[in-house]
Amino acid sequence: MNKEREKISFSGIQPSGDLTIGNYLGAIKNWVGLQKDFYAYYCVVDLHAITIRQDPKELRERTLKNLAIYIASGLDPDKNTLFIQSHVPAHSEASWLLNCYCYIGELSRMTQYKDKSQKAGESVSAGLFTYPVLMAADILLYDTNVVPVGNDQKQHVELARDLAIRFNNLYGQTFVVPEPYIADSGARIMDLQNPDKKMSKSIDNPNAYILILDSPDVIKRRINRAVTDDIGVVRFLDKQPGISNLINILGAITNKSYKDIEKDYDGIGYAQFKEDVAQALIEELKPVQSRVKEILADKSYMEKTYKDSAERANYVANKTLRKMQKKIGLIIR
Ligand code: TYM
Numbered sequence: 001m002n003k004e005r006e007k008i009s010f011s012g013i014q015p016s017g018d019l020t021i022g023n024y025l026g027a028i029k030n031w032v033g034l035q036k037d038f039y040a041y042y043c044v045v046d047l048h049a050i051t052i053r054q055d056p057k058e059l060r061e062r063t064l065k066n067l068a069i070y071i072a073s074g075l076d077p078d079k080n081t082l083f084i085q086s087h088v089p090a091h092s093e094a095s096w097l098l099n100c101y102c103y104i105g106e107l108s109r110m111t112q113y114k115d116k117s118q119k120a121g122e123s124v125s126a127g128l129f130t131y132p133v134l135m136a137a138d139i140l141l142y143d144t145n146v147v148p149v150g151n152d153q154k155q156h157v158e159l160a161r162d163l164a165i166r167f168n169n170l171y172g173q174t175f176v177v178p179e180p181y182i183a184d185s186g187a188r189i190m191d192l193q194n195p196d197k198k199m200s201k202s203i204d205n206p207n208a209y210i211l212i213l214d215s216p217d218v219i220k221r222r223i224n225r226a227v228t229d230d231i232g233v234v235r236f237l238d239k240q241p242g243i244s245n246l247i248n249i250l251g252a253i254t255n256k257s258y259k260d261i262e263k264d265y266d267g268i269g270y271a272q273f274k275e276d277v278a279q280a281l282i283e284e285l286k287p288v289q290s291r292v293k294e295i296l297a298d299k300s301y302m303e304k305t306y307k308d309s310a311e312r313a314n315y316v317a318n319k320t321l322r323k324m325q326k327k328i329g330l331i332i333r
Contacts, residue, residue: 009038009181010144012045012085012135015062016052017201019069021210021281024288025186025252026150032074034148034181040080041142041313042070047085047092047134051127052120064302065292069212072291077305085138087310090317094137095130097324098163101170102133106162110155136160140175141317148181151188152198171327175320186252192226195241213289216282223278234265234273243270246277253280 011031013023031042044066049059063084070082085091107113110132117124132155139147139160147157157180164175191197193208203209210222228242236244236258247258256264265273295302326332 005039007038007145008143009034009040009146009148010139010142011148012043013066014045014049015066016049018211020199020201022189022199024212025189028073030148030183035080043083043085045085048131051125051131068292068295071295072288081309081312083309083313084306088313088317090141090321091137094141094321095134098133098137099130101166102163132156132159136163139178140164141320143176144178146181147178151182154180174323174327185248190245192222195245212285219281220278223274228270235262250277250280253284
């Protein structure tokens with residue numbers, strides 16, 4: 001094993017809606033890049049998804065589809081552990097333990113909770129409130145060094161760090177204190193119709209987002225309809241949020257800086273720029289889309305992959321859980 005691969009990377013995505021290019025460029029693409037230097041645990045966080053009511057059949061389908069997308073995007077299930085969160089009961093148990101070390105004040109300050117609970121109105125579940133603690137359990141059970149996420153998850157990773165430090169201070173070295181890993185481009189892909197808001201799978205207006213599995217026609221149409229401005233130059237500026245978002249998308253795919261993209265499009269109009277962004281996205285997603293179909297069709301491969309992975313994940317997670325239980329003063333059987 002590459003010496004560097006002794007370090008651990010952990011992350012997850014909720015199967016609460018079809019995955020967008022925000023999930024792809026903000027998370028999955030970086031996961032793929034990190035796998036040469038880190039041993040990775042990436043999971044489909046189905047227990048997080050049920051903090052908001054889900055249709056059981058759709059949840060099952062999306063959980064498998066997400067796992068297939070991880071593999072199709074280039075994550076190797078033989079070299080990493082790609083698993084389903086609920087297959088490792090230690091996550092729920094560690095989450096309870098950590099709940100007893102987390103303060104209500106800390107959870108009330110989470111901006112994502114504030115946003116989501118406003119939308120959910122009166123039916124805000126207790127799970128939605130404590131979800132960052134479950135996320136901390138996910139991360140801490142695997143001695144995680146880095147957590148590759150989009151910008152919106154930074155606050156949650158910081159809570160995981162705070163809980164790790166608090167627990168270590170009380171009981172002695174138990175957890176590795178994880179670092180968030182947030183790439184320069186792609187960390188915040190915005191809504192195509194309202195570029196002041198993050199692109200999200202839960203937005204009602206379909207013109208606002210592009211899904212990883214969208215067809216070339218849909219991708220072209222959505223990019224074409226993306227809101228821009230009447231300034232007419234391709235620049236990465238606050239007063240041009242729509243164009244800046246498209247620059248960001250292109251940069252995340254091509255690994256070019258926004259300065260280079262501005263130079264490339266000096267004197268070139270929005271129509272050509274949009275066509276190129278759409279084409280880059282189509283080319284990037286094409287191999288992922290065809291692999292997803294193949295992988296999903298192979299039910300026994302899928303089943304073997306998530307069962308083998310669950311075995312490895314359970315082994316590591318249970319070891320950490322036992323350490324926590326012992327330190328707290330629970331009797332180990
Ligand atoms: P979730 O499912 O909302 O999003 C999954 C990942 O996609 C990133 N992301 C984005 N990045 C850039 N632009 C966007 N518009 C965009 N939308 C989403 C997110 O930042 C995230 O990295 N609680 C987490 C899932 C989770 C997790 C974990 C993550 C559970 N346990 C442990 C890391 C470690 C969530 O709801 O992400």
